[in-house]
Amino acid sequence: MSANTEATGQQPSATIEATRESAFIKACRREPVPHTPVWFMRQAGRSLPEYLKVREGIPMLESCMRPELVAEITLQPVRRHKVDAAIYFSDIVVPLKAIGIDLDIKPGVGPVVANPIRSRADLAQLRDLTPDDVSYVTEAIGLLTAELGSTPLIGFAGAPFTLASYLVEGGPSRNHEHTKALMYGDPQLWADLLDRLAEITSAFLKVQIEAGASAVQLFDSWVGALAPADYRRSVMPASKKVFDAVAGYGVPRIHFGVGTGELLGLMGEAGADVVGVDWRVPLDEAARRVGPGKALQGNLDPAILFSTPEAVEVKTREVLDAAAGLEGHVFNLGHGVLPTTNPDALTRLVDHVHTQTSK
Numbered sequence: 495m496s497a498n499t500e501a502t503g504q505q506p507s508a509t510i511e512a513t514r515e516s517a518f519i520k521a522c523r524r525e526p527v528p529h530t531p532v533w534f535m536r537q538a539g540r541s542l543p544e545y546l547k548v549r550e551g552i553p554m555l556e557s558c559m560r561p562e563l564v565a566e567i568t569l570q571p572v573r574r575h576k577v578d579a580a581i582y583f584s585d586i587v588v589p590l591k592a593i594g595i596d597l598d599i600k601p602g603v604g605p606v607v608a609n610p611i612r613s614r615a616d617l618a619q620l621r622d623l624t625p626d627d628v629s630y631v632t633e634a635i636g637l638l639t640a641e642l643g644s645t646p647l648i649g650f651a652g653a654p655f656t657l658a659s660y661l662v663e664g665g666p667s668r669n670h671e672h673t674k675a676l677m678y679g680d681p682q683l684w685a686d687l688l689d690r691l692a693e694i695t696s697a698f699l700k701v702q703i704e705a706g707a708s709a710v711q712l713f714d715s716w717v718g719a720l721a722p723a724d725y726r727r728s729v730m731p732a733s734k735k736v737f738d739a740v741a742g743y744g745v746p747r748i749h750f751g752v753g754t755g756e757l758l759g760l761m762g763e764a765g766a767d768v769v770g771v772d773w774r775v776p777l778d779e780a781a782r783r784v785g786p787g788k789a790l791q792g793n794l795d796p797a798i799l800f801s802t803p804e805a806v807e808v809k810t811r812e813v814l815d816a817a818a819g820l821e822g823h824v825f826n827l828g829h830g831v832l833p834t835t836n837p838d839a840l841t842r843l844v845d846h847v848h849t850q851t852s853k
């Protein structure tokens with residue numbers, strides 16, 4: 495293990511202190527809250543006209559490397575919607591770009607990798623990530639925490655499986671055929687690939703926490719493609735390595751994937767403090783699957799926001815009722831905000847959850 499991915503067990507930074515009493519951090523820690531905290535995956539982005547304006551003419555990856563722009567985009571949904579946490583504006587492929595992988599984010603498509611990783615020789619593309627590779631992240635988080643005060647900033651990274659899926663397929667994939675071919679056909683190469691990605695991901699999360707992020711979310715968006723036995727054997731060790739690497743900081747660790755109803759218990763076991771749930775499994779049932787000692791995050795269907803305000807309130811009530819007996823609940827959508835969502839529906843939803851749950 496390289497020096498920069500060892501758990502440090504450092505004292506909490508000033509930012510961790512400043513945000514400790516926030517509803518979001520308290521819910522993650524399963525402590526009593528003044529109201530149910532709310533944030534949205536993909537809350538910064540194309541649903542906001544102010545985002546489209548500042549991004550005009552700037553390619554996605556370039557925008558992730560400009561600290562002032564990152565700070566502005568990250569703050570936009572906090573100002574507009576009054577969400578309880580900010581999420582750092584970036585993308586899961588940013589650390590891969592930072593270590594020199596030839597990739598781009600194509601509008602309307604997603605990450606596209608020039609030279610997919612499918613052989614042992616291809617592994618040489620993956621070198622260690624150092625803080626110097628992502629100095630713009632440290633700089634942007636410094637700007638952000640100064641602005642955010644007691645509002646927590648969530649740092650994030652892609653989990654080893656989801657990153658591997660982009661690297662092996664060469665781009666977005668519905669069936670993950672090359673990824674699964676490698677996973678089943680060359681288990682040792684697969685394990686080595688995921689272990690390298692776990693090292694890079696751990697280093698990237700540490701940079702964010704040391705710069706001032708007061709929680710982290712590991713996105714394993716596409717891992718729902720796997721059966722539990724395969725997850726346990728071929729993915730969980732690498733995800734666990736990431737969670738273990740940042741355990742010493744004491745910041746809440748959130749783990750999220752889509753279509754992961756059958757994996758929720760294992761995803762908690764991998765080391766998360768908070769398990770993210772998509773809209774397919776009600777939160778009370780998710781709590782039974784995850785077991786005690788974890789908070790849950792979720793899980794309103796993002797598509798419901800295209801319906802009437804009354805329908806949104808009915809579905810929100812269902813989520814809050816299912817969450818009533820949980821040890822800790824962070825309200826979120828079951829996946830990211832869809833790009834054509836009316837931002838007013840999001841603002842209304844934050845206010846509605848706050849008023850419905852205020853003690």
Ligand SMILES: Cc1c2[nH]c(c1CCC(=O)O)Cc1[nH]c(c(CCC(=O)O)c1C)Cc1[nH]c(c(CCC(=O)O)c1C)Cc1[nH]c(c(C)c1CCC(=O)O)C2
Nearest residue numbers: 535536537538539554584585586601602603604713715830
């Ligand atoms: C799988 C995944 C990716 N990126 C991410 C994931 C995991 C979350 C998930 O499951 O949705 C994570 C991500 N990507 C982005 C964020 C921003 C922070 C936030 O507000 O949540 C986060 C957390 C910005 C982005 N990442 C991307 C955009 C759109 C680019 C643009 O605005 O031009 C944004 C705002 C590009 C991207 N990057 C990726 C996809 C699928 C896309 C969308 C492609 C498209 O529809 O254009 C890969």
